[in-house]
Amino acid sequence: MKVLIIEDDVELTDTIQKYLQKENILVESSGTFNSGLEKVSFFNYDCILLDINLPGGTGFDILKYIKELKLKSNVIILSAKDSLDDKLLGLDLGADDYIAKPFHLAELNARIKAVIRRNNHAGQEVINIGNVILDINNRKVVIEDKEIEFYRKEFDILYYFINNLNRLLTKSSIAEYTWGDQYEDSDDMDFVYYQIKNIRKKLKEANANILIKSTYGIGYTMKLA
Amino acid sequence: MKLNQTTLKYTLVSSFAILIIWSVIFYYNLMDEIYDSIDDGLSNFKILIIQECEKDSSALYKLNFDESNYAIREVSKEHAMLITDTFKDTLMYMEYEEDLEPVRMLTTAFYQSDKYYELKVISSMIEKDDLINNLFWSVLILFFILLISLTMINSVVLKAVWRPFYDLLEKLRVYRIENEMKPPEIETNITEFKQLNGSISTLINNSKKSFENQKRFTENAAHELQTPITGIIHRLQLLLDEGSLTEKDANSINNALDSAGRMARLNKDLLLLTKIENFQFKEVEKVDIEQIFRLGVEDLVDFASFKNIEFRFTIEDIFEIEMNRSLSQILVNNLLKNAIVHGDGGKIIEIVIEANRFSVCNQSQGTPLDTYKIFDRFYKGSDSSVHSGLGLTLVKAICDSYLLEINYQYKEGHIFTVSKKI
Numbered sequence: 001m002k003v004l005i006i007e008d009d010v011e012l013t014d015t016i017q018k019y020l021q022k023e024n025i026l027v028e029s030s031g032t033f034n035s036g037l038e039k040v041s042f043f044n045y046d047c048i049l050l051d052i053n054l055p056g057g058t059g060f061d062i063l064k065y066i067k068e069l070k071l072k073s074n075v076i077i078l079s080a081k082d083s084l085d086d087k088l089l090g091l092d093l094g095a096d097d098y099i100a101k102p103f104h105l106a107e108l109n110a111r112i113k114a115v116i117r118r119n120n121h122a123g124q125e126v127i128n129i130g131n132v133i134l135d136i137n138n139r140k141v142v143i144e145d146k147e148i149e150f151y152r153k154e155f156d157i158l159y160y161f162i163n164n165l166n167r168l169l170t171k172s173s174i175a176e177y178t179w180g181d182q183y184e185d186s187d188d189m190d191f192v193y194y195q196i197k198n199i200r201k202k203l204k205e206a207n208a209n210i211l212i213k214s215t216y217g218i219g220y221t222m223k224l225a
Numbered sequence: 226m227k228l229n230q231t232t233l234k235y236t237l238v239s240s241f242a243i244l245i246i247w248s249v250i251f252y253y254n255l256m257d258e259i260y261d262s263i264d265d266g267l268s269n270f271k272i273l274i275i276q277e278c279e280k281d282s283s284a285l286y287k288l289n290f291d292e293s294n295y296a297i298r299e300v301s302k303e304h305a306m307l308i309t310d311t312f313k314d315t316l317m318y319m320e321y322e323e324d325l326e327p328v329r330m331l332t333t334a335f336y337q338s339d340k341y342y343e344l345k346v347i348s349s350m351i352e353k354d355d356l357i358n359n360l361f362w363s364v365l366i367l368f369f370i371l372l373i374s375l376t377m378i379n380s381v382v383l384k385a386v387w388r389p390f391y392d393l394l395e396k397l398r399v400y401r402i403e404n405e406m407k408p409p410e411i412e413t414n415i416t417e418f419k420q421l422n423g424s425i426s427t428l429i430n431n432s433k434k435s436f437e438n439q440k441r442f443t444e445n446a447a448h449e450l451q452t453p454i455t456g457i458i459h460r461l462q463l464l465l466d467e468g469s470l471t472e473k474d475a476n477s478i479n480n481a482l483d484s485a486g487r488m489a490r491l492n493k494d495l496l497l498l499t500k501i502e503n504f505q506f507k508e509v510e511k512v513d514i515e516q517i518f519r520l521g522v523e524d525l526v527d528f529a530s531f532k533n534i535e536f537r538f539t540i541e542d543i544f545e546i547e548m549n550r551s552l553s554q555i556l557v558n559n560l561l562k563n564a565i566v567h568g569d570g571g572k573i574i575e576i577v578i579e580a581n582r583f584s585v586c587n588q589s590q591g592t593p594l595d596t597y598k599i600f601d602r603f604y605k606g607s608d609s610s611v612h613s614g615l616g617l618t619l620v621k622a623i624c625d626s627y628l629l630e631i632n633y634q635y636k637e638g639h640i641f642t643v644s645k646k647i
Binding site: 103 | 448451452454455456458459460462463465466468470472475476479482483486489523524526527531
């Protein structure tokens with residue numbers, strides 16, 4: 001899998017690159033509008049992470065260019081401006097997703113996988129991991145041919161874990177993923193713990209061969225049994 | 226006090242004073258003139274009588290005034306020598322008025338055929354009290370005429386002269402610096418108003434500039450902060466992800482990560498708050514509040530059931546409002562989240578929607594919150610330590626920008642009511 005980051009912040013590019021490399025994703029980067037445009041024209045990428053404010057131009061223009069050339073690359077907009085206008089304009093221009101800085105690397109990872117999967121399977125998103133099948137569109141979990149009921153937030157958390165297999169997810173990262181902007185309270189941490197407990201129980205009862213391990217007491221990692 | 230009332234007050238008080246002073250002066254002048262004229266008449270009369278007496282000595286025998294206006298009596302030489310021409314006011318019985326009336330009397334002496342005579346000539350006098358009375362009423366009537374005419378002139382003149390001023394005032398009243406409006410302009414030939422308009426335009430342009438600067442600063446500051454915060458968060462995440470840490474180190478890094486995360490959220494909330502307060506959410510649509518509540522509840526129901534709290538809807542009517550959809554979601558979700566966090570387990574959160582207001586009530590045994598402080602930035606209740614403290618401030622800011630009123634009361638629970646200002 002090949003991902004291009006068009007972003008002028010070297011630090012951000014570096015951390016994203018390091019994080020994604022562990023997922024066996026080949027990451028290339030470009031720091032300016034012109035070099036970004038160049039790379040987009042000459043090479044094919046599965047996913048392009050696009051910053052809006054670039055030296056030499058705006059990310060929206062690169063997005064327009066990508067859509068004009070009818071390139072198959074998925075585009076996720078990275079924007080520091082948590083502005084509604086940016087989000088709406090970006091999605092209107094055909095971006096696949098939008099993520100506002102600062103974000104958790106695990107969440108970016110999940111989003112990249114989600115957009116690629118969505119496009120590769122023509123919208124029919126079904127994840128098969130171990131003996132667990134996740135039907136994203138219908139929010140269904142099937143383990144060993146048996147449908148297991150997961151509540152709304154439980155499903156969200158399970159999905160987040162599956163997209164970040166073998167990665168450490170901190171409690172606050174999980175809370176933020178499930179709550180978005182509203183995450184703010186210590187109650188949420190207890191809630192995360194409670195949700196994980198339920199998910200573990202359901203997985204175990206259904207004899208799933210994935211499990212959620214506690215790591216350092218600060219977070220969890222999903223592993224294949 | 227209004228401009229025309231103030232002007233009228235000063236005009237009337239000063240014209241009243243002028244009238245009083247004028248009528249006093251007028252009275253004395255008039256009296257002076259009257260005396261002068263009467264005294265001249267009396268002197269003339271005196272000469273005529275003396276001439277008459279020289280011609281006809283029988284005229285000398287007239288001791289009483291009777292039907293005419295003079296009396297003559299013979300006096301000794303010594304007495305006559307003491308008499309000089311004197312005018313004096315005196316009273317005399319008048320048949321016509323059947324009363325003593327004031328008269329002007331000239332007392333003089335003359336010499337004829339070796340005899341000395343004293344002559345008294347009278348002339349009927351103006352009645353002073355009548356005059357004062359008449360004068361008083363005239364002045365009063367004049368004052369009322371002035372009052373009415375001045376009021377009318379005043380209002381007409383004010384309307385005409387001050388029209389550009391009121392024009393400007395009205396334009397300023399509806400002027401909002403955050404909208405991209407030009408400073409108000411008025412058409413006038415009056416120098417002062419032109420200057421006023423000019424000064425206001427300068428003032429507005431300066432404020433606009435600093436408003437723009439402030440807006441840009443907040444945006445830029447937030448923008449610039451997000452990048453280093455993201456840097457911190459990502460580096461720490463990578464460190465954690467290494468997998469080769471001791472548990473102690475991992476915990477320290479996680480704590481640092483949590484703090485950085487809090488900083489990021491705070492920064493985001495502050496940015497959002499600034500944007501709301503600057504009316505930067507311009508896209509509005511008709512929002513059905515019940516629908517927003519249903520969505521919010523759907524999102525929070527798991528969390529609520531974790532705290533053993535249930536939601537209950539009471540829909541009396543449809544509450545619709547023209548507002549930004551995202552802001553309506555923030556408003557509703559913050560109220561709901563607040564209710565769950567502060568609600569007691571095993572209780573109910575009641576959502577009531579009426580035509581002009583909606584409320585969220587969470588039953589609680591807790592103590593009432595400080596009504597004056599809950600909407601302040603960073604106000605914290607007794608039991609929370611991690612709150613950014615901006616949730617209710619955001620709610621308040623959203624309400625303020627859509628002419629909604631939010632009230633808090635405690636009645637066997639915390640009740641937040643949002644109502645349309647009528």
